[in-house]
Amino acid sequence: MPSRNNGNLTLVEILEELERLSSSEEDDNEDHIIAETKKRYCSVSRRRLYWSTESDTHNELISNSMRRNRFEEIMRYFYAADNTDLNPDDKFAKVRPFLDILNKNYLSYGKVFGPSTISIDESMMPYFGRHPTKPFIRGKPIRWGYKAWAACTPLGYAFTLDLYQGSNPNEYASEYGLGGKVILNILDTLQAEYPRIKFSLYFDNFFASRKLLEEIKRRGHGAIGTLRANRVEKCPLTINKKFEKLPRASEEHFLKKDSQILVVRWNDNGVVSTGSNEHGTFPMKKVERYSAKEKKKVSVGCPRLIDIYNQNMGGVDRADENICHNRIAIRGIARKPCIGYIVKFKR
Structure with missing residues (x-):
């Protein structure tokens, strides 16, 4: 390969050069990636041992595909960008x-x-x-x-x-x-x-808010996200401290008609608030939860959109x-x- 940037090729330059190189040099670069992958599930204390003649460290896949010095030469000059032309705003x-x-x-x-x-x-x-x-x-x-x-x-x-x-x-x-x-x-x-x-x-809930769900729906796409208590905005739902005292699997929901955003609050092991612009609450899905009182798993009702969320x-x-x-x-x-x-x- 030609030498540029004080001997350090960028990855983009390598990819452009591969189109013009001989098949043997293309194989070298491909074999280098294969060797790096192989090293993760068949590891030794030092990478040079893959080319060792000892039976307990020698690896035929790596040693037959590339010479040791060639591998180390690629490792030495492997750069993904031109260090003389970096974007200062991009870390x-x-x-x-x-x-x-x-x-x-x-x-x-x-x-x-x-x-x-x-x-x-x-x-x-x-x-x-x-x-x-x-x-x-x-x-x-x-x-x-x-x-x-x-x-x-x-x-x-x-x-x-x-x-x-x-x-x-x-x-x-x-x-x-x-x-x-x-x-x-x-x-x-x-x-x-x-x-x-x-x-x-x-x-x-790190990402989700009711305003975000409205914007995604405006673009013609669906979304489901769990909601933090301070992001349900003006939905008239029971506050978490009161709702968690209700029986397990208790559920309430609120649909904003103009935007068709549904917010559901469900009492599982804790209070779960979820918003969606494409799925509803019904039909309720039966899920199994362990009951400390009965000392066994029992079936409880789960809102449909929460079940879909858990699946995906x-x-x-x-x-x-x-x-x-x-x-x-x-x-x-x-x-x-x-x-x-x-x-x-x-x-």
């Missing part, structure tokens, strides 16, 4: 070209999965180094690391991924808050790629589960764990 400028390419592929191949039911949530990548966007989230399985907003199918296929880099106000944030901004930015991306598809979006909301958690089984980690430079994360999201 992930070093991986932005790579992320843009992957998001384009996510949307392109997502047609196979029928992109109509989408769950939106945050996803965490473990990282303990220094970076200005690394948050700490108490009570989460991964407390330290990069945070990303992901939109996935119920089976865990990601349609789009956006790395969180702090508050970045825009026209959506001023009216709908940070959570609403994330939802509408993702919806803009999905609408641009699939203009003829009606989406059903599912998200939790776990897409991002499913994607996280798929990733954690064989997480790719490229050590040595702070930007590279981020690359390993979004590569694994693609696979």
Whole structure:
């Protein structure tokens, strides 16, 4: 490959160059990604041991596909962006070209999965180094690391991924808050790629508000989201402290006729408030819950929209589960764990 940027090729330049390179060099780059993936479920203490002649560490798949020195040369010069031309306002400028390419592929191949039911949530990548966007989230399985907003199918296929880099106000944030901004930015991306598809979006109470549900309905799409107590606005529902004293499975709802937004409050293990612009309360669904009084599981009534929400909301958690089984980690430079994360999201 030609040498530019003081010997450091950007990922975009590599992808452009692959069209003109010989098949053998194309195979080298493909084999490099395969080797990185293989290392996550067949790991050794040092990566050079994959090319060792010892029977307990030697790996034929890796050693036969690429020479050790060639692999380390690619690792040395692997850059995702031109360091002399970075956007100063983008804290992930070093991986932005790579992320843009992957998001384009996510949307392109997502047609196979029928992109109509989408769950939106945050996803965490473990990282303990220094970076200005690394948050700490108490009570989460991964407390330290990069945070990303992901939109996935119920089976865990990601349609789009956006790395969180702090508050970045825009026209959506001023009216709908940070959570609403994330939802509408993702919806803009999905609408641009699939203009003829009606989406059903599912998200939790960090994002949801009644105003956001109204905006999504105005655009012709459906949504269900759990609501915080201070976001039901002027719905005449029983306050949480009184409602939690009612019998289990108690339910009440309020429909705003002009916007057709339904807000349901249901007493489960705790009080659950949910809003929707496409699904109703009836017919009630029977679900099993453990009764401490009767010492066994009993059937209780559950509003239809809450049951649908529970069936479709776990897409991002499913994607996280798929990733954690064989997480790719490229050590040595702070930007590279981020690359390993979004590569694994693609696979």
